[in-house]
Amino acid sequence: DAGITQSPRHKVTETGTPVTLRCHQTENHRYMYWYRQDPGHGLRLIHYSYGVKDTDKGEVSDGYSVSRSKTEDFLLTLESATSSQTSVYFCATGGGTPPYEQYFGPGTRLTVT
Amino acid sequence: GQQVMQIPQYQHVQEGEDFTTYCNSSTTLSNIQWYKQRPGGHPVFLIQLVKSGEVKKQKRLTFQFGEAKKNSSLHITATQTTDVGTYFCARSYRSKYNFNKFYFGSGTKLNVKP
Numbered sequence: 001d002a003g004i005t006q007s008p009r010h011k012v013t014e015t016g017t018p019v020t021l022r023c024h025q026t027e028n029h030r031y032m033y034w035y036r037q038d039p040g041h042g043l044r045l046i047h048y049s050y051g052v053k054d055t056d057k058g059e060v061s062d063g064y065s066v067s068r069s070k071t072e073d074f075l076l077t078l079e080s081a082t083s084s085q086t087s088v089y090f091c092a093t094g095g096g097t098p099p100y101e102q103y104f105g106p107g108t109r110l111t112v113t
Numbered sequence: 114g115q116q117v118m119q120i121p122q123y124q125h126v127q128e129g130e131d132f133t134t135y136c137n138s139s140t141t142l143s144n145i146q147w148y149k150q151r152p153g154g155h156p157v158f159l160i161q162l163v164k165s166g167e168v169k170k171q172k173r174l175t176f177q178f179g180e181a182k183k184n185s186s187l188h189i190t191a192t193q194t195t196d197v198g199t200y201f202c203a204r205s206y207r208s209k210y211n212f213n214k215f216y217f218g219s220g221t222k223l224n225v226k227p
Binding site for chain 2: 031033035040041042043044045048050054056058059090095096098099100101102103104105106107
């Protein structure tokens with residue numbers, strides 16, 4: 001597995017509180033992604049980054065923001081958590097060169113009460 | 114337009130039986146990827162198919178890309194308990210920044226009874 005870590009691995013938070021999830025990679029991959037996984041929906045792209053300070057929205061970006069100040073770190077922030085954001089969040093890297101394989105981190109299970 | 118549909122959603126088989134999951138798109142795909150996610154784990158890349166009619170094998174796994182490049186399948190011969198997990202297909206498309214983004218199917222969850 002590629003060197004991708006996510007922190008925290010589990011978090012329980014209350015509605016309305018801000019939450020930041022961290023993804024750290026040691027592979028020097030240019031492209032990084034944040035997905036959420038919910039039953040029946042597979043993996044849905046929240047935000048992605050194509051370089052330091054270069055980010056853009058995915059298909060389910062409402063309520064989320066991201067930042068990438070260094071190649072190795074990609075942060076996902078829930079500005080004011082809602083119960084609908086209870087999910088498992090995966091960070092991924094890669095996808096830039098054939099066969100465009102994505103490497104996934106271990107995931108963060110977030111529960112918003 | 115960008116979605117890929119996977120069927121079935123669930124499949125329960127007896128160990129030794131075969132298993133197939135299908136991935137369908139209403140539009141032509143430039144390529145299709147397959148991932149496996151073990152229970153409690155993260156998705157792991159299995160393969161990418163690019164050419165029309167392409168067939169690739171990995172031991173007991175056979176991957177096919179349709180002639181029209183609108184569907185793909187993953188077939189497992191003689192399932193084993195180690196095959197348990199959820200299998201996802203994913204289509205890529207070029208972002209406006211000229212790199213690949215991915216749409217994932219909803220997955221097929223495979224359970225194998227010993």
